[in-house]
Amino acid sequence: MVPTVEWKDGAVRLLDQAQLPERVAFLDCRDYRAVARAIKELRVRGAPAIGVTAAMGVALGAQSIQSTDFDVFSKELLEICHALAATRPTAVNLFWAIERMKQTLAACRQLPVEDIKRRLVEESQRILDEDIAMNKTMGRHGAALVKDGQTILTHCNAGALATAGYGTALGVVRAAWEEGKKIKVLADETRPVLQGARLTAWELMQDGIPVTLITDNMAGALMRQGLVHLCIVGADRIAANGDVANKIGTYSVAVLAKAHHIPFYVAAPYSTIDLSTPSGEQIPIEQRQAEEVTSICGKAVVAPAGVSVLNPAFDVTPAEYITAIITERGVFKPGELAGRFRA
Amino acid sequence: MVPTVEWKDGAVRLLDQAQLPERVAFLDCRDYRAVARAIKELRVRGAPAIGVTAAMGVALGAQSIQSTDFDVFSKELLEICHALAATRPTAVNLFWAIERMKQTLAACRQLPVEDIKRRLVEESQRILDEDIAMNKTMGRHGAALVKDGQTILTHCNAGALATAGYGTALGVVRAAWEEGKKIKVLADETRPVLQGARLTAWELMQDGIPVTLITDNMAGALMRQGLVHLCIVGADRIAANGDVANKIGTYSVAVLAKAHHIPFYVAAPYSTIDLSTPSGEQIPIEQRQAEEVTSICGKAVVAPAGVSVLNPAFDVTPAEYITAIITERGVFKPGELAGRFRA
Numbered sequence: 250m251v252p253t254v255e256w257k258d259g260a261v262r263l264l265d266q267a268q269l270p271e272r273v274a275f276l277d278c279r280d281y282r283a284v285a286r287a288i289k290e291l292r293v294r295g296a297p298a299i300g301v302t303a304a305m306g307v308a309l310g311a312q313s314i315q316s317t318d319f320d321v322f323s324k325e326l327l328e329i330c331h332a333l334a335a336t337r338p339t340a341v342n343l344f345w346a347i348e349r350m351k352q353t354l355a356a357c358r359q360l361p362v363e364d365i366k367r368r369l370v371e372e373s374q375r376i377l378d379e380d381i382a383m384n385k386t387m388g389r390h391g392a393a394l395v396k397d398g399q400t401i402l403t404h405c406n407a408g409a410l411a412t413a414g415y416g417t418a419l420g421v422v423r424a425a426w427e428e429g430k431k432i433k434v435l436a437d438e439t440r441p442v443l444q445g446a447r448l449t450a451w452e453l454m455q456d457g458i459p460v461t462l463i464t465d466n467m468a469g470a471l472m473r474q475g476l477v478h479l480c481i482v483g484a485d486r487i488a489a490n491g492d493v494a495n496k497i498g499t500y501s502v503a504v505l506a507k508a509h510h511i512p513f514y515v516a517a518p519y520s521t522i523d524l525s526t527p528s529g530e531q532i533p534i535e536q537r538q539a540e541e542v543t544s545i546c547g548k549a550v551v552a553p554a555g556v557s558v559l560n561p562a563f564d565v566t567p568a569e570y571i572t573a574i575i576t577e578r579g580v581f582k583p584g585e586l587a588g589r590f591r592a
Numbered sequence: 593m594v595p596t597v598e599w600k601d602g603a604v605r606l607l608d609q610a611q612l613p614e615r616v617a618f619l620d621c622r623d624y625r626a627v628a629r630a631i632k633e634l635r636v637r638g639a640p641a642i643g644v645t646a647a648m649g650v651a652l653g654a655q656s657i658q659s660t661d662f663d664v665f666s667k668e669l670l671e672i673c674h675a676l677a678a679t680r681p682t683a684v685n686l687f688w689a690i691e692r693m694k695q696t697l698a699a700c701r702q703l704p705v706e707d708i709k710r711r712l713v714e715e716s717q718r719i720l721d722e723d724i725a726m727n728k729t730m731g732r733h734g735a736a737l738v739k740d741g742q743t744i745l746t747h748c749n750a751g752a753l754a755t756a757g758y759g760t761a762l763g764v765v766r767a768a769w770e771e772g773k774k775i776k777v778l779a780d781e782t783r784p785v786l787q788g789a790r791l792t793a794w795e796l797m798q799d800g801i802p803v804t805l806i807t808d809n810m811a812g813a814l815m816r817q818g819l820v821h822l823c824i825v826g827a828d829r830i831a832a833n834g835d836v837a838n839k840i841g842t843y844s845v846a847v848l849a850k851a852h853h854i855p856f857y858v859a860a861p862y863s864t865i866d867l868s869t870p871s872g873e874q875i876p877i878e879q880r881q882a883e884e885v886t887s888i889c890g891k892a893v894v895a896p897a898g899v900s901v902l903n904p905a906f907d908v909t910p911a912e913y914i915t916a917i918i919t920e921r922g923v924f925k926p927g928e929l930a931g932r933f934r935a
Contacts, residue, residue, distance in 0.1 A: 270895065270896040270897075271893065404809075435902075437809070438783070438885070438894070438895070439809070440781070440783060440807035440808065440809060441807050443894050443895075446885075446886070446894045446895040446899075447894060447895065447896075450895055450896050450899045451896045454896055454898075454899065459900070460899065460900065461899075461900040461901065461902055462885060462886070462895055462899050462900065462901050462902075463885070463901070463902050464783035464784050464808070464840070464841070464885060465783065465807070465808050465809040465841075466747075466780070466782070466783060466808040466809070466840055466841025466844055467840055467841070467902060467904065467907075468844065469841075469843045469844030469847055469907070470840060470841075470843050470844070470904065470907035470908075471902070473843060473907075497807070497809055497810055497813060498807075498808075498809025498810070498812075498813075500812045500813050500816060501809055501811065501812030501813070501844065501848060504812055504847070504848055504851050505844060505847055505848070507851075508847050508850075508851065542781070542789075542805060542806070542807055543789070543805070545888040545891075545892045545894060546892060546894060548888070548891060548892035549888045549889060549891035549892040550614065551781070551786050551789045551790060551888060551889065552613065552781070552786075552789040552790065552793055552805055553613040553793050553794045553797055554613075555797075556789075556793045556797065556803065556804075556805050557802070557803065557804040557805065558804065558805050558806070559778075559804055559805075559806050559810060559814070560807075561810065561813065564810075564812070564813035564816075565813075
């Protein structure tokens, strides 16, 4: 797999996911504003990938600060952190990664600014490396839940492209596949931005893992026919009570899975769990522009001009619909989170 | 509203729904093969509209038969009926309308062929006129189930465009609106062919009825938020036990509605009820080409080349998910059909 995001020759290089699957093109961001724009425009997306990218954006922003006075440097860096945090409201990994960069800044306050700049780059690289390692561990934990010959339905893209690499939900798929299990994936296309069609189908085909693309509204009928054995999705934020915010449509899949007695798993790094948010009701849901619904990836207009549209980017799946949450620290019932971990 | 289908200057004139909402264009079919092609290519769609169009296709085909010998004429006409019946497998109104044309042929066997040709055109016009009248009656029956201020979720297009006029599910909406009820419609966009975005949104906007477009995967989240008060959809075939075949995704909407205690209604003319099909399991489900999923209306490619795809055009909603079936003969519980009517 090509890397989703990397630090390359003093720039943040992103795989431009808006151009997939037609073109494999890269976007070199040479200042933090370009990184923020890329996050807003969904050129990089997926909660963990956004976190890593924002951390690298902070490190990149640090390089351009002229002052060698810590207080001035610190003030400017916090403004950069603020700008990057304002790109998207729902995924908590974004805030978590920026917080880690702020902690690095605080821990280095005695060092010369030039050294702090280097430490920030190193920290962002550490976040990236840890993300891949966590996904592989998460994959092993999750693979134990997948049986040979099963078909896994997934929604949106919680794959290598949604992370620094390997993936969360698709990390579980990869780990099961690497263990020799003959599994198949059903990928919801995931309107409006079609991350399932454009990204999940593409990355699984790259790895030779059998994938069949469906429209979102086919999932229920296929469940009824017995063609889905389990569902695995990612998460943008997990509240303390185990409620999960994830791509719009996740809730429908969870309700349908429950109605058909199909296990519904969420795979996400521990950093996605936000113990300071008591329940899904407090998770802010990003509302995006109507054009994502009225046209397809900016190419084809599919609705009458001026039509009223709703476009929530995420929904909340209550804990009661979730069989278990797969993390790098183990597999938990959603109700166990608050007791096991501390805010 | 412009007519969906009409007999015009010796041709069958269709509103070309493949071009909506971008262009209001008409397709003049001058032989029955053009009519069959238009049905296959979804230039006209919706179970009742297909029935009316096929009947007019039979009448059109009749005009071009050279022989004045009844037996030769009859044989050729039955071949035309056969070709039109082979266009799409799921909607039963197609077979019902063709059967009515065959009965007209049989009833006229003593008449000169030229008179039979005229009678066939008259019969197809009668089917069209009856369809509109039935929809208005159905609308009145259904409107009694809709309260002032409610929001109705619909899937696909069961509107004027799916019928000879007025609509089935949207006929109920129109009747409630005409009664002065301040209702709103949420229209599922209905991938892959986007009949909700392209047709339902368009025809409701034409009539000034408030409509908001959503992607199919938003319905569940909106139901959870209490934003949907009832669901009304059309039907392509209703089995004797009350199971309903309708556009893919209907089953998911029905399961979601049940999980949220929201009434789920099916509006369809009596001709959609196929008492010779015992249950939904016996309804043939049309599988359509992968390109409908991998590209959007033939305009934008949205998936990797060569990806495996499933594309069932319909699904079956079991009777247990259906609150009631609204017909021109009244409103029935799905379980009542077989007892009330005879095959």
